[in-house]
Amino acid sequence: EAVREVRRNVPEDLPVLYRASVVDNQDGGLEVADTVALARALKAEGVDLIDCSAGGMQVAASLLPQKVGEAFQA
Numbered sequence: 899e900a901v902r903e904v905r906r907n908v909p910e911d912l913p914v915l916y917r918a919s920v921v922d923n924q925d926g927g928l929e930v931a932d933t934v935a936l937a938r939a940l941k942a943e944g945v946d947l948i949d950c951s952a953g954g955m956q957v958a959a960s961l962l963p964q965k966v967g968e969a970f971q972a
Contacts, residue, residue, distance in 0.1 A: 905944035913946035920950045 905914050920933045937948050 901940060901943040901945060914944055915947045915949060916940055916945045917949040917951065919952075921952065 901914070901916070908914050918933055918936060919928060921930060922928045933950070940948065
């Protein structure tokens with residue numbers, strides 16, 4: 899509903915962007931397949947671009963096992 903409302907109120911010549919955490923590295927959490935399904939639904943509602951994040955929702959659980967360095971999410 900929120901995406902539909904945004905798209906309805908943003909002029910057609912301007913893009914609608916959505917920021918998503920693609921994978922949150924948590925047991926039972928978001929996986930790529932979940933985000934692919936979300937992206938398809940968002941496209942159907944008029945979202946033009948998805949800005950993807952690598953997660954990091956719980957620092958101790960998700961970032962420490964990874965090699966975290968300069969621009970690791972770039």
